[in-house]
Amino acid sequence: MKVKENHENKRNIILEAFYKLVAELGMENVSMTKIAKAVNMPSSLIFYYFKNKQELIYGLIDYMFEKCISVSTPDIDWTNKDVKGEFIKFVDSLFSVNGAIEIDSRVYFSCVNIALRDKRAKEKFAIYTEKANEKLLKTIEYFSAEGVISCDNTAEAVYYLMVMIAGLQDTLDFLDDHEKFQCIADFHKKQLFRFLGFKE
Structure with missing residues (x-):
């Protein structure tokens, strides 16, 4: 062992x-x-x-996506009785500067470039994307079942959330001002609350 x-x-x-x-x-x-x-x-x-280096690159994709999943699908405390507070903490984590800078875009897009021409790398992207979607779906369904959010289509909500996270990551890549980034993130966070039927 x-x-x-x-x-x-x-x-x-x-x-x-x-x-x-x-x-x-x-x-x-x-x-x-x-x-x-x-x-x-x-x-x-x-x-x-x-x-060989190709195997190392595949390992890098795995390593990078584990980091991605930990950031884009933060763990929640299922035992916390303050479910509303837990939801706010969950969303705050998704839309924070610290979360966005955790993944280096130069590494991510280097791996994307490889996935565009390498079947195995492309399959890894598909597997990890599905893994992230499943984890987010479980979380959104939990908050919906607890009545914290009003969401008729949880799968659609997860897709919307993933797009928002990706968009914010792209924003940070071209915006060195973290304070300005957080203002943009807070705006999108409010849009998400509205979309999910959450009332602060």
């Missing part, structure tokens, strides 16, 4: 370094040698955990 955990930890260390290097240098400028130097490992050891 410890051997397996250690193996996963090493893989994650490599993927985290790869993620940071892609964000800094761009995918095309990151070599296995640079990754090895960043994690203080010989290149041969990188190849022990990932047989």
